[in-house]
Amino acid sequence: MTGSVPSEEVPQPGAVPNLHLGRVHRSKLANGPEVMVVPRPTVPRVELRVSVPAGAAAGDSAAAAELLRMGIPLGTRELDQEQLAERLQDLGGALQVHQDLDRLTISAAALSEAESELYQLVASLVQEPDFPRDDLAIEKAKLVEGLRSARATPHFPAHEALGELVYGRHPYGRREPTEGEVARTGRRALQELHRKTFTPSLAQITVVGDVDPRSTIRRLRTAFSGWEGPRKGWKAPRVRAMTHQDLLYLERPGSVQTVVVAASSGPTMGEPGHIAFSLATAVLGGGFTSRMMANLREDKGYTYSPHARVESHSRDGLASASMEVRTEVTAAALAELRHELARLATVPVPEDELATTRSYLEGARLVTLQTQAGLASALAQVRGLGLDHRYLERYQAELERCSAEDVMGAARRYLSPTRMTTVLVGDESAVPGLEALAPVRHRRPRG
Amino acid sequence: MEPGHGGGPGSGSQSHSPGERGGASLGCYDAEVDSEASTAVTTARLENGLEVVMSPERASPTVGVGVFYRVGFRLEPEGRTGFAHLFEHLMFQGTPKVPKPHFGNLINSAGGLLNGFTRHDYTAYFEILPTSALEMAVFLEADRMGQLDINSGTLRNQLQVVEEEVRVNVLNQPYGGFSWLWLTQHAFSRFPNNHNFYGEFADLEAASVEDAVEFYRSWYGPGNATLVLVGDFDPDAALQLVEHHFGSVAPRPEPPQPDLEEPLPADRREHRHLDPLAPTAQVAVGYPTAPFGSEDHLPLALAARILTDGRASWLQRTLVRERELLLHVAGGPLYPIGDSFEFRGPALFTIEATPREGVPTEEAVLALDRELARLAADGPTEEELHRARRRELARHHATTDSRLGRLTTLGVMAAVHRQAKLVDLLPQRFAEVTPAQVAEAAGRWLRPEHSTVLHWLPGAGGEGR
Numbered sequence: 054m055t056g057s058v059p060s061e062e063v064p065q066p067g068a069v070p071n072l073h074l075g076r077v078h079r080s081k082l083a084n085g086p087e088v089m090v091v092p093r094p095t096v097p098r099v100e101l102r103v104s105v106p107a108g109a110a111a112g113d114s115a116a117a118a119e120l121l122r123m124g125i126p127l128g129t130r131e132l133d134q135e136q137l138a139e140r141l142q143d144l145g146g147a148l149q150v151h152q153d154l155d156r157l158t159i160s161a162a163a164l165s166e167a168e169s170e171l172y173q174l175v176a177s178l179v180q181e182p183d184f185p186r187d188d189l190a191i192e193k194a195k196l197v198e199g200l201r202s203a204r205a206t207p208h209f210p211a212h213e214a215l216g217e218l219v220y221g222r223h224p225y226g227r228r229e230p231t232e233g234e235v236a237r238t239g240r241r242a243l244q245e246l247h248r249k250t251f252t253p254s255l256a257q258i259t260v261v262g263d264v265d266p267r268s269t270i271r272r273l274r275t276a277f278s279g280w281e282g283p284r285k286g287w288k289a290p291r292v293r294a295m296t297h298q299d300l301l302y303l304e305r306p307g308s309v310q311t312v313v314v315a316a317s318s319g320p321t322m323g324e325p326g327h328i329a330f331s332l333a334t335a336v337l338g339g340g341f342t343s344r345m346m347a348n349l350r351e352d353k354g355y356t357y358s359p360h361a362r363v364e365s366h367s368r369d370g371l372a373s374a375s376m377e378v379r380t381e382v383t384a385a386a387l388a389e390l391r392h393e394l395a396r397l398a399t400v401p402v403p404e405d406e407l408a409t410t411r412s413y414l415e416g417a418r419l420v421t422l423q424t425q426a427g428l429a430s431a432l433a434q435v436r437g438l439g440l441d442h443r444y445l446e447r448y449q450a451e452l453e454r455c456s457a458e459d460v461m462g463a464a465r466r467y468l469s470p471t472r473m474t475t476v477l478v479g480d481e482s483a484v485p486g487l488e489a490l491a492p493v494r495h496r497r498p499r500g
Numbered sequence: 501m502e503p504g505h506g507g508g509p510g511s512g513s514q515s516h517s518p519g520e521r522g523g524a525s526l527g528c529y530d531a532e533v534d535s536e537a538s539t540a541v542t543t544a545r546l547e548n549g550l551e552v553v554m555s556p557e558r559a560s561p562t563v564g565v566g567v568f569y570r571v572g573f574r575l576e577p578e579g580r581t582g583f584a585h586l587f588e589h590l591m592f593q594g595t596p597k598v599p600k601p602h603f604g605n606l607i608n609s610a611g612g613l614l615n616g617f618t619r620h621d622y623t624a625y626f627e628i629l630p631t632s633a634l635e636m637a638v639f640l641e642a643d644r645m646g647q648l649d650i651n652s653g654t655l656r657n658q659l660q661v662v663e664e665e666v667r668v669n670v671l672n673q674p675y676g677g678f679s680w681l682w683l684t685q686h687a688f689s690r691f692p693n694n695h696n697f698y699g700e701f702a703d704l705e706a707a708s709v710e711d712a713v714e715f716y717r718s719w720y721g722p723g724n725a726t727l728v729l730v731g732d733f734d735p736d737a738a739l740q741l742v743e744h745h746f747g748s749v750a751p752r753p754e755p756p757q758p759d760l761e762e763p764l765p766a767d768r769r770e771h772r773h774l775d776p777l778a779p780t781a782q783v784a785v786g787y788p789t790a791p792f793g794s795e796d797h798l799p800l801a802l803a804a805r806i807l808t809d810g811r812a813s814w815l816q817r818t819l820v821r822e823r824e825l826l827l828h829v830a831g832g833p834l835y836p837i838g839d840s841f842e843f844r845g846p847a848l849f850t851i852e853a854t855p856r857e858g859v860p861t862e863e864a865v866l867a868l869d870r871e872l873a874r875l876a877a878d879g880p881t882e883e884e885l886h887r888a889r890r891r892e893l894a895r896h897h898a899t900t901d902s903r904l905g906r907l908t909t910l911g912v913m914a915a916v917h918r919q920a921k922l923v924d925l926l927p928q929r930f931a932e933v934t935p936a937q938v939a940e941a942a943g944r945w946l947r948p949e950h951s952t953v954l955h956w957l958p959g960a961g962g963e964g965r
Binding site: 057058059060062063064065066067068069070093095096097098126134135137138139141142143144145146147162163164188191194195198201202204205206207307308309310340341342347350351352354355356357358377378379405408409410412413415416417419420423424425426427 | 557559560561562592597598599600601602604605606607608609610611612613614628629630631632633635636639640656657658659660661662663664665667668671672673674675776777778779780810811812817820821824827828854856857883886887888890891893894897898900901902903
């Protein structure tokens with residue numbers, strides 16, 4: 054197939070258009086929260102994001118951080134979880150609470166006619182979540198069951214081990230909660246963590262939808278004006294990431310596939326070098342046409358969904374490449390992945406391939422930001438990292454400026470085989486072949 | 501759009517998911533918005549039989565292009581389980597004009613996202629891209645409808661990829677394929693409805709180039725397809741493009757309409773599946789559900805919302821919080837890979853539950869039976885029904901706001917039911933449903949004697965593994 058080219062009949066597309074968010078309205082509430090409102094009247098809905106520095110790495114315990122997230126929808130003293138859920142449904146609404154490592158984000162939506170009520174409901178959850186003991190006990194049982202199920206998957210132990218290897222004792226590398234920690238975490242611990250981390254002066258409120266910005270800002274001010282809290286909030290300490298040359302092999306008896314995850318810490322969004330780092334990662338494993346897809350799937354047939362991505366935290370960006378391969382080809386697949394990493398670090402990416410990858414990233418962003426929900430979430434994310442809407446608008450130009458040399462430099466610095474830390478989870482029969490590639494630390498299941 | 505893990509069969513992976521699918525659920529509709537031009541739907545038919553559905557919305561410079569073929573799991577030949585999905589993969593493997601791997605390269609280099617997915621009664625392919633790439637996407641879809649390069653090399657390659665897909669989503673996961681893949685095999689008695697939709701490996705490996713050529717010839721003609729365009733385009737100009745590129749695709753013989761029907765079971769069937777990876781027991785109960793367009797269809801769609809959707813739902817309140825028997829409960833028609841509108845032919849209304857530690861799955865099923873009987877006897881309150889309608893309305897707006905959501909809801913309704921315009925009319929229909937109708941529908945369909953129960957238990961050596 055190599056060498057064959059598409060017919061000249063294929064119509065030529067134009068360039069990916071630049072992203073224009075239109076007028077963005079900003080305000081700062083007297084008690085601290087920064088507000089951003091983007092009118093987007095495509096459908097009569099409103100999307101709200103309220104974000105605070107209460108991420109999965111916050112506080113002293115992984116169990117408390119996770120239960121804080123799960124405890125927000127349990128309502129307030131005035132409105133229990135069932136009444137809250139009924140009110141939200143009346144508003145045509147929905148509510149979810151997300152956490153990344155650094156921040157917790159309440160994500161809510163409603164029909165735009167119910168805008169004020171939505172803000173009031175979310176403001177009450179932010180200020181006085183109740184964590185009632187009976188309801189909390191049910192959430193704890195759900196969390197224990199969820200952790201058991203997650204541990205039974207091959208991906209969960211892979212990511213947990215990788216976090217520990219890359220971040221060591223830094224909270225980013227914290228293990229998932231144990232059942233004992235969940236049992237020991239009570240209502241008081243959550244109230245304490247809430248009090249410390251729901252800091253209005255570090256809060257960000259984002260609204261996208263069919264709204265009038267001036268009245269939206271007024272309504273937000275009314276709803277959130279009573280929010281008080283400490284002036285200083287939690288922030289993750291600086292990361293000193295580690296690299297491990299040997300392969301960590303977690304044995305999972307009877308696995309019919311091996312999960313392979315390789316990761317490396319680099320610059321986060323907004324830091325110098327981040328764009329080259331993420332572009333290099335996308336050449337490796339973003340989209341249908343990435344090198345991992347072309348080689349490991351479409352040529353070798355080793356795997357279904359090989360991919361690589363960068364996850365941005367406040368203190369670093371973590372690139373990870375992952376794939377699930379049948380046990381027999383584990384070593385061959387890892388050898389191919391390392392070959393691709395080495396090639397990226399030593400041979401400039403051809404200009405047409407780089408152009409394809411840039412367009413893929415630009416188009417994916419354009420599509421994601423096309424919906425009210427997608428735009429609200431993207432704005433909340435970049436704001437959480439200390440950036441703003443201009444980062445989204447400038448992204449395309451920055452990608453265009455990033456050269457093949459820049460990409461090779463970033464790959465050499467962050468993605469070469471000697472920079473990646475690798476964890477595998479699978480049946481022990483895959484281990485002997487791997488020893489030809491690198492020393493293997495083989496960890497057998499306990500008991 | 502497919503999630504990489506735990507979802508239904510597709511071509512892609514999590515790495516190119518453009519965000520929320522949105523199309524997982526269809527909602528009712530606000531009549532006042534219906535009159536706005538932004539959501540108008542127009543349809544056309546080409547001489548070769550291709551149905552065209554267009555819904556312009558010009559607020560952002562992107563378009564969605566989708567082709568929905570009226571063939572899915574049910575119509576794959578006996579001895580070739582999993583073939584519909586395997587074939588979906590072959591549609592990305594090149595044509596004489598656009599050899600492998602240029603289909604994906606061209607879409608990505610235009611700034612587009614692409615994927616495909618296979619369901620019971622249709623197979624969908626889509627691209628979401630900047631407006632300036634509309635004609636290219638139309639050309640590429642017409643090209644692969646007209647002529648496909650099917651060869652033993654790409655067949656072998658994609659067979660391996662599909663086997664890895666089954667391993668990652670089913671064989672190497674706890675609860676892999678639980679109700680959508682295994683419960684259905686026990687609940688129905690005829691091949692189209694009760695085989696392994698992902699495919700037995702022996703069947704997949706037996707697939708030949710001739711099988712693929714025959715499948716393509718039978719089911720992938722323009723007369724068996726619906727093209728959907730959504731987003732930033734002018735309908736008249738777009739229809740000219742469509743005629744220009746698709747008009748030359750030769751018509752193929754009308755495919756047969758196989759009989760899919762089967763009798764309702766007279767007694768509850770119970771099965772046990774042992775899963776060595778599962779840490780705790782789960783249970784699924786499947787009830788044959790009301791056919792599309794029948795008087796019970798929409799009431800049962802609302803019953804699903806009332807019973808299982810969110811913390812204010814009936815089963816969350818009674819069985820999770822009040823009686824503390826379950827930790828999780830979820831369900832509905834074609835759960836978890838579809839909704840009330842994604843099927844033509846027998847389908848299950850499924851409820852999946854995770855009992856609390858120490859609660860036997862049998863007790864969970866008895867408790868479910870009692871709650872469903874209570875819904876049939878008492879019906880929902882007017883407030884419960886109102887909230888279900890509001891939720892449908894909100895979902896409808898969210899779906900309409902997304903190119904992929906709009907594309908998928910229109911494509912399914914057009915391809916599976918030939919009623920694209922119904923998407924925007926559902927609101928009034930949902931608004932007319934009464935509590936008594938929900939109760940009657942539940943009483944007719946959600947009956948223990950028609951149901952199939954799958955107890956999914958921790959332990960070694962289950963069926964299907």
